[in-house]
Amino acid sequence: MEPFRLHVYACQQEKPGNAPCCAARGSAAVLDALRKELAAQGLMGDVQVTTCGSIGMCERGPNMIVYPEGVWYSGVQVSDVPEIVREHFRNGRVVERLANRDAVALKKEIEENRAKAMAAMAAQAAAQRR
């Protein structure tokens, strides 16, 4: 039912201070490379690219999620982009070395990161009240 064959969400989350985030780990350059590579391979009309906020895997970014498969890629570098576009987006073969295939482990990691972020926010709020 989606209007495009593939829909890619590329995290561009910025976080304050030294907190790990996709922005600090190079997500803007990856997004730029992705858009240029899609144009170069003639896939602009097939593949929709949308920026997104944190998906909870900040320490392993830049992250992107590709639908309809629901493939979560982590640690995507500019140098990985041509392979993702050619192999996955053109030829339908997921780039396994960058994909998180264990959904249970992924959910655990996201929930642990969320708990850490909540604890850090609570500590910061407590410090401000002192």
Place this chain on the structure above:
Amino acid sequence: MEPFRLHVYACQQEKPGNAPCCAARGSAAVLDALRKELAAQGLMGDVQVTTCGSIGMCERGPNMIVYPEGVWYSGVQVSDVPEIVREHFRNGRVVERLANRDAVALKKEIEENRAKAMAAMAAQAAAQRR
């Protein structure tokens, strides 16, 4: 392969001036209502919510997309949120009155909006050069 049963992307795009965008059309309040309703209905561990940038349907926002189905909802109001959470997220029944079911029409609309946005940017750039 996704770590959550459902993954919702809620557009929060802000645009300069009077350009229509989900932010100007109330997306922050809808997002807040969505998170509270998921908590109230005990679905926080099942449904991942991620903010996203423009999906190209700015005039009909607030927009959200729900996976794995790939359902595009438009014009979502705070008052629609309990129904979406209960009917779609809990009972698996898409809220048809808010869903864009015609993928061809949707793609056309997005491409026309993109062309308009590009033309507006080009006109602005030309005005600045004068």
